[in-house]
Amino acid sequence: MLEHLPPLNDHNLPYPDTIHPIVVHFVIAMVLFAVVCDALGYFTRNTKLYEVSWWNLFFATISIFIAIIFGQIEAGLAEPYSQVEATLNLHTIIGWSLSGIIAAITGWRYVLRLRDPKVLPLSFLGVGVLLTAIVLFQVYLGDLLVWVYGLHTVPVVEAMREANLQ
Template sequence: MLALPLNSENLPYPDPIHPIIVHFVIAMVFFSFFCDVVGYFTHNLRLFEVSFWNMFVASGAIFLAVIFGQFEAGLAQVSKAAEPTLNFHTVMGWSLSVIVVGITAWRYVIRDRLRRGQRDRHSSKIPPAYLGVATFLICLVCLQVYLGSKLFWVYGFHVKPVVEAMKQGVL
């Protein structure tokens, strides 16, 4: 088996990729929610379209984020103290990927109805139930951000001094 050499951050490439993709997904989910809320109150159908496409792209990108997160977590030297947080963060990541895809599918149905309603002039709003579920999604994303931040800032995942201390047995 051919193994790639790991750098001082315990990665085979210069910087962690997971946080880059994750921040992209977080921004898209939050912006989608923002567009839906503003569109709900202003009846601006263009904001609903922006919201849908943000969720659509986030649905694909979240899987890349989870896959790189799994790969990079596998390369991290995990202390016993960090294991519960990492395990919960992992379960939440996979769960969020399924939830985001499910909400995007629901959003697609709403988008289709809004487009038909635009022709019929019957409906120009997102259902309040969708906004409630989207609000719950935002809460889950905030929890996941907290867990990821804790892994980096408290437990030092892929932080050079922490990686070196773990290799030397200091931590």
């Protein structure tokens, strides 16, 4: 069955480049922009920004599951070495947790929107700040995986292939 799969390229992927970072950057931007729109809407009393925030959260909720699917595929193909495993595992756990957290926050936001789309409780803004902190920590871990540990970069993939040949 494995002979029917496409061969892995110099990034150790069956497709040209990593897809997870592309999709996850949309999620990051949509979540952070939603929090900013909520804060601006709350403090300026511009309730139209609540609608912008809602739709960003809605699409972020869908997009994070796509990001996780590609993240799991690409993590499996990365062949992580021992120094990277703890960071990759933590990044994976937080990623799956964020999918549930974002979905729950979006659900809460949906209920708030149904009750009164022009009112947003201060507690929701507080949760947005907490969500921002978690997302930023997750970004830090993702940066470590690429820029420090070099997952799916050509030099690291070549070194791993050479190590397996010896």
